[in-house]
Amino acid sequence: MDTPLDWHARALRQRYLTEACIDGRFAPALSGQTYASHDPATGRLLGQVAACGEADVEQAVRTARRSFDSGVWSRCAPAQRKQVLLRLSQLMLEHVEELALLESLDVGKPVADALAVDIPGAAHVFRWYAESVDKLYGQVAPQPPGVLATITREALGVVAAVVPWNFPLDLAAWKLAPALAAGNSVILKPAEQSPGTALRLAELALEAGLPPGVLNVLPGLGEVTGRALGLHPGVDCLVFTGSTEVGKHFMAYSAQSNLKQVWLECGGKSANLVFADCTDLDLAVQKAAFGIFFNQGEVCSANSRLLVERAIYDDFLERLVAQSRLWQPGDPLLADTRMGALVDERQTTRVMQHITHAQAQGAALITGGQQLQINGSHNFVTPTVLAGVDPQQPLWQEEIFGPVLAVMPFDTEDQAIALANDSIYGLAASLWTDNLHRAHRVAGALRAGTVSVNTVDALDVTVPFGGGRQSGFGRDLSLHSFDKYTELKTTWMQFR
Ligand SMILES: NC(=O)C1=CN([C@@H]2O[C@H](COP(=O)(O)OP(=O)(O)OC[C@H]3O[C@@H](n4cnc5c(N)ncnc54)[C@H](O)[C@@H]3O)[C@@H](O)[C@H]2O)C=CC1
Numbered sequence: 104m105d106t107p108l109d110w111h112a113r114a115l116r117q118r119y120l121t122e123a124c125i126d127g128r129f130a131p132a133l134s135g136q137t138y139a140s141h142d143p144a145t146g147r148l149l150g151q152v153a154a155c156g157e158a159d160v161e162q163a164v165r166t167a168r169r170s171f172d173s174g175v176w177s178r179c180a181p182a183q184r185k186q187v188l189l190r191l192s193q194l195m196l197e198h199v200e201e202l203a204l205l206e207s208l209d210v211g212k213p214v215a216d217a218l219a220v221d222i223p224g225a226a227h228v229f230r231w232y233a234e235s236v237d238k239l240y241g242q243v244a245p246q247p248p249g250v251l252a253t254i255t256r257e258a259l260g261v262v263a264a265v266v267p268w269n270f271p272l273d274l275a276a277w278k279l280a281p282a283l284a285a286g287n288s289v290i291l292k293p294a295e296q297s298p299g300t301a302l303r304l305a306e307l308a309l310e311a312g313l314p315p316g317v318l319n320v321l322p323g324l325g326e327v328t329g330r331a332l333g334l335h336p337g338v339d340c341l342v343f344t345g346s347t348e349v350g351k352h353f354m355a356y357s358a359q360s361n362l363k364q365v366w367l368e369c370g371g372k373s374a375n376l377v378f379a380d381c382t383d384l385d386l387a388v389q390k391a392a393f394g395i396f397f398n399q400g401e402v403c404s405a406n407s408r409l410l411v412e413r414a415i416y417d418d419f420l421e422r423l424v425a426q427s428r429l430w431q432p433g434d435p436l437l438a439d440t441r442m443g444a445l446v447d448e449r450q451t452t453r454v455m456q457h458i459t460h461a462q463a464q465g466a467a468l469i470t471g472g473q474q475l476q477i478n479g480s481h482n483f484v485t486p487t488v489l490a491g492v493d494p495q496q497p498l499w500q501e502e503i504f505g506p507v508l509a510v511m512p513f514d515t516e517d518q519a520i521a522l523a524n525d526s527i528y529g530l531a532a533s534l535w536t537d538n539l540h541r542a543h544r545v546a547g548a549l550r551a552g553t554v555s556v557n558t559v560d561a562l563d564v565t566v567p568f569g570g571g572r573q574s575g576f577g578r579d580l581s582l583h584s585f586d587k588y589t590e591l592k593t594t595w596m597q598f599r
Pocket residue numbers: 265266267268269292293294295323324325326327328329330333344345346347349350352368369370371402403450453502503504
């Protein structure tokens with residue numbers, strides 16, 4: 104039975120989905136090609152989506168370059184850019200229900216999460232960068248009289264942002280807000296699964312006063328639209344969040360084209376270490392469950408590997424199984440649903456294959472492991488915990504991007520650190536201890552861009568987010584993010 108929410112969202116999507124937004128105008132892809140978009144939680148067809156190709160990319164790059172060179176945005180006063188981005192942030196909040204519904208219908212996440220986390224989070228990021236842009240000062244280098252050497256940040260020009268489907272609007276905001284605040288013109292390519300909020304954002308940006316051509320949104324398939332952006336000689340900077348595999352493609356595209364700057368936020372396999380001297384085990388269990396089951400585990404920094412000191416291992420596992428019962432999947436449009444549908448059939452199949460393969464390799468299923476059918480969709484996986492994992496198994500080494508936790512006991516601190524660092528990734532990690540010395544010692548030894556102590560997945564716009572190794576390089580969020588969207592210029596003046 105359709106709900107009014109569905110009617111509203113579907114009507115909304117029809118308006119946006121079949122189009123791209125270039126130079127402030129919504130129009131179909133030049134080829135007229137589209138692809139079908141389905142709601143992963145019901146399987147229902149949501150609409151056709153513009154499948155932009157090379158011709159659309161060419162038009163968007165030309166438009167972005169023209170808008171940048173005109174100076175209408177790039178050379179206006181920072182305070183002017185601030186006002187427009189503050190207005191955009193406000194408009195996102197005024198449309199929070201609509202944006203949350205689009206997000207939930209696109210990717211299957213609980214609409215309650217989108218309402219409480221995704222949309223307010225994205226709006227806050229725009230506000231934060233709007234407020235920062237007229238507070239970024241340059242520098243004057245120490246030189247003798249008669250010389251003035253200034254060091255200033257300048258916008259790069261045309262920035263292309265290719266983003267994934269797990270937090271569509273949030274991760275678009277993480278890239279667009281600093282890029283636009285710095286004065287760049289941007290081309291956004293949303294994931295094929297999640298064009299809705301990206302296109303709606305383009306319209307709200309125009310309403311906020313962003314000049315046409317400064318933000319262009321090109322829905323389309325990764326290997327067509329994303330690839331064309333990665334290869335285009337008119338793109339000055341390519342920022343990406345997604346799989347490590349695709350991140351490597353973007354490095355190759357840059358080398359094959361104009362050596363554009365590439366910044367990557369890729370996969371992760373973050374460890375969560377619980378020591379026996381952690382006294383608040385209830386909180387540790389609750390956060391261990393949140394760290395893997397929130398957003399159906401489709402989080403790059405999800406704590407998908409749990410290491411528990413042997414003395415508390417059995418007790419912790421028992422509590423974790425009880426906690427996992429609070430994360431049973433359900434209809435994402437229901438207000439009390441905490442875990443929704445995985446993003447599509449391909450992702451669900453990939454997650455279930457990992458679960459089956461791990462058991463075939465000897466892992467013990469502690470809880471979960473079931474694929475459920477809800478409202479006609481099979482894209483629901485129960486919260487899953489597997490033990491008896493070999494640290495060389497794919498379950499311990501590969502990013503699963505689903506509600507699947509691998510657990511293992513440890514005996515010594517050194518052993519826990521070694522197991523945690525035995526990864527191709529280096530995005531995030533968590534540890535639980537009441538011992539201050541151990542907290543600092545272990546946090547310093549863990550190879551991760553963010554280490555959370557007595558919490559999981561700490562994340563805020565005021566601190567940089569990103570990692571090393573095959574999790575990529577560069578940082579989203581904080582003022583450090585401007586390093587990706589500006590370049591330093593030295594101006595040297597000799598005078599008498
Ligand atoms: N780090 C993160 O936040 C994310 C990681 N992932 C990981 O990636 C795995 C696969 O998920 P996918 O949806 O396939 O992520 P993906 O990395 O393929 O897609 C992310 C973005 O890259 C684009 N893309 C895909 N192939 C491309 C290509 N050849 N050239 C240029 N752009 C391309 C897509 O259209 C999308 O916009 C997931 O199971 C998960 O392990 C997926 C999404 C987010």
